[in-house]
Amino acid sequence: MHKQLRTVITILLGSGLLLTGCSQSQSKSAPKSITVMEPTDLLSLDISESGGTTWYALSNSMEGLYKADKNNQPVAAAATKVVQPTNNNQTYTFHLKKTAKWSNGDPVSAADFVAAWRRSVNPTAKSGYSYIFSGIKNADAILAGQKQPQELGVAALDKYTLRVNLDHPMPYFNKLMVLPAFFPENRNALQKFGDKYGTQAKYVYYNGPFKVTNWDGTNNSWTLQKNKYYYAKKEIKLQTIKYLVVKDSNTAHELFEQNKLDDAIVNGVVAKNLQNDKNLIHEHKGGTYILRANLRNNRPLANQKMRQAVSLAIDRTSLTKNILADGSTPAYTYTAKNVAIDPTTKKDFGSEVKPKYTYNPRLARELWQQGKTEAGIKGQVNLELIGDDEGITKNSAEFIQAALQKNLPQLKVSIKNIPDKSVTTAVRAGKFDAHQTLWLADFADPISFMGTATSTSPKNAGKYQDATFDQLYKKANNNATNQQEYWSTLRAMEQRLNETVPNIPLYQMVESHLVNPKLKGVLRQPVGLDDYTRAFLK
Secondary structure (H helix, E strand, C coil), rough: CCCCCCCHHHCCCCCHHHHHHHHHHHHCCCCEEEEEEECCCCCCCCHHHHHHHHHHHHHCCCCCEEEECCCCCCCEEEEECCCCEEEECEEEEEEECCCEEECCCCCCCCHHHHHHHHHHHHCCCCCHHHHHHEEECHHHHCCCCCCCCCHEEEEEECEEEEEEEEECCCHHHHHHCCCCCCCCCHHHHHHHHHHHHHCHHHHCCCCCCCECCCCCCCCCCCEEECCCCCCCHHHHCCCCCEEEECCCCHHHHHHCCCCCCCEEEHHHCCCCCCCCCCCCCEEEEEEEEEECCCCCCCCCCHHHHHHHHHHHHCCCCHHHHHHHCCCCECCCCCCCCCCECCCCCCEEEECCCCCCCCCCCCHHHHHHHHHHHCCCCCEEEEEEEEEECCCCHHHHHHHHHHHHHHHCCCEEEEEEEECHHHHHHHHHEEECEEEEEEEEECCCCCCCHHHHHHCCCCCCCCCCCCCCHHEEEEEHHCCCCHHHHHHHHHHHHHHHHHCCCCCCEEEEEEEEECCCCCCCEECCHHHHHCCCCCCCCC
């Protein structure tokens, strides 16, 4: 996922109406409402047109075929059960719950899944997640513009039966089905709302436990209201979940102390000072914060040795201990820890393939000079770090700026922290040198990281093109049912990324949450998004 790129809007503490509404979570008159923060600006509710930011809003108001359980394993949601493949592991046939309904009362049909997937796999879709359909029959040809979305290997056999055909076996396919990218979209809503679909809360129908309300497309708060048509509504204890977009840790802490947030994310100095707070919990996520290098011609980090130098010039231990101070740990590989255990070695995959060198200023300077010579660069190098306007991003950028300017001669680093919408625009246009961002595993397999680095991936904004890596990725998919071959190839891919460093790892994602001790039932996942649907106040 993408984390998840986290943009935020400052909460105006003087907004009495907003804060009064939030405080109901602690009020005796509203025991069935909670208020949580979201550090990401909501840009759209159209799952086919917007990526990570949309997932946060829809993950608790929509359902796909499956959802993740407490062990992060798929269990039935809109489908009646978790199915096993047939046809040499290349066909999945799902039967849908006949009791599953949309928030307008329509039944959830197989055709709703077909319509959504065809929209999302379209190369013109703006979500950035069209690549996730790779492996479904004809998806790659569609993404390459060689076939039409209608030719995707998904079909409605009848109203409640969905069949999916694959190009090759994908042992992780069932894990994929928990992702918001595979949520259905109500066909009547798509037709009725047209271009307005997803631009406001009222222009979407929802099939999950809640429906989104009070979002007009621009405001920094919204509400999830219990969906009376949800098939398991008796399991849902809350009437509403209120969301506030908050970017500053001090503000989040203040709102929590004022009983205006039931779940607040804090970081940096605030998190450091709260490490002994009884209400603080750590969520260890399967995500890696990185510097994504722009490898386009004439960009400083197009040279491999200069990228290696940047990586070796950053003391990640100091970054995590002194700047983040929130439980985050140094990252030296693109694939995060806690994502998957390599079954052939019994080791955590994110730990077993570590580069030979980590922090080494002397070697960094040598590689920097060699890289400059190879690239024909004389004199000062100007490098711009672009990132969102969240406090943690700014603090990390300042640390990186100081480290690089200290350890790499004739380097001038500038920082550009702007709202995420502007970051997305700049990155898509290739107008950056290095991009501070996060990749959060979509599902519990290293291939979730690897797929973003292929030359054809829409997530490959830095335009990393490495024939060796692409060949290894293809080999992994062709040998997916051979466990020894599959994991051996994955390790080779990670080693290749360690060598070529298109994504410079910084630190492993850990979220520090201040949580109302009365808040129970939240399913906190290392891979994927937190599930508040069964939450309650005790």
